[in-house]
Amino acid sequence: MPNPTDNPPLAGRRAQAARNDATILAAARAVFLDDPKAPIAAVAERAGVGISALYRRYAGKEDLLRTLCHDGLLRFVAAAEEAAAEPDDWAAFAGFLERVVDADVHSLTVHLAGTFTPTEEMGRAAVRANELVDGLVGRARRSGRLRPDAVTQDVGLLLEGCAAIRVPDPDRTRELRRRHLAVLLAGLAAGGPALPGPPPAAGELDWRWRATGK
Amino acid sequence: MPNPTDNPPLAGRRAQAARNDATILAAARAVFLDDPKAPIAAVAERAGVGISALYRRYAGKEDLLRTLCHDGLLRFVAAAEEAAAEPDDWAAFAGFLERVVDADVHSLTVHLAGTFTPTEEMGRAAVRANELVDGLVGRARRSGRLRPDAVTQDVGLLLEGCAAIRVPDPDRTRELRRRHLAVLLAGLAAGGPALPGPPPAAGELDWRWRATGK
């Protein structure tokens, strides 16, 4: 799994193949982001390659989806780590959400859940992701900027809500999600009335990952 | 399209058939709410009837979906009208959102869009629905409780976001959506920082209704 930022100046079949690795994964991301039930042929077409180029790299559709999702999980973790470097507690929290929403990482992982059996490595990445979010929420809450009754799992609700917003134009989609996120951040700021109902519990939003069934 | 609240004390085949009308529509609502691409057989099974009982009432799948969606639109309008009767401007606005979220009306209409060609009557209902929402938003804004930069179309974003939240248990889903809605309402209250980006324009969220293709 080569680094997408590699830019090998090599020519020839080998280099072409290496570049295709990234091209195919990018195409798969775009296609399945648009329609989680898209056929594999759509990915090949989008990447501008034949179907066999896909099957040379992945054992089957499930394998491709798993790889794609794993990749998304790593991006999620990276976003959280980057955001955590921000000194201001609230800016770190808000910046994290903006990164994840912009990168559209959440919709990928959520909509693909259940279409493959996850690996243990993915499980570890998920745990790490959760720890990072927990840290960001904790910092924001301790700073007094985040309302005290907001919990880590509220972030999941929030991301799911933002991911649901979509219009045909991707750029406009990002703008609208940003706007929606701004409303949510305003609502998460300390000072509002108490939130109703029992807060989402740990693992309550993981149900998509538990079974392989539809 | 019989009123679901009818309770004919009649027995016999005729009465059974009349009751089935409502049973089937309710089953269809539950099934397609759970999975918008569910097969028609799932509806029949859920309703506890045979497939032919369905085809006796509807010309085909598209006809059933259209009827179901039309029904949802009417429920949406009814919710808006009920909420508008509330004298307090903010309570009317918030109450409307709670009704729609609780009844899960929005997800039905949104996820089914594009699977059938709408009737003119549905178009009229949609216009009426929009006018009602516009009125509620206007009242809330004039009362000073709603932030001035929120527009009618933000309600669409908000409802879409809430509809995206779901867990296996329907009751818990409602609770979580209510919680999410509370955050959003807190964020919509006047006093926050300005919302970014151009606000959603009229018709910008109607794209699902314009084409029949996927």
Next chain:
DNA sequence: TTCAGAACGGAATGCTTCGTTCCGTTTGAC
């Protein structure tokens, strides 16, 4: 009591969609 047919259950049908495989071709590498 009889019987025409409304209402129904569910198997059978035919079509579409898709994942996967297979085979002939191209093109660097040595």
Next chain:
DNA sequence: GTCAAACGGAACGAAGCATTCCGTTCTGAA
């Protein structure tokens, strides 16, 4: 010049699903 990695894309076979068809049940009126 030869070999095989990489490919393109047609072909295959399975699965899912909308719709139709037919035999059965039971009501309601004569």
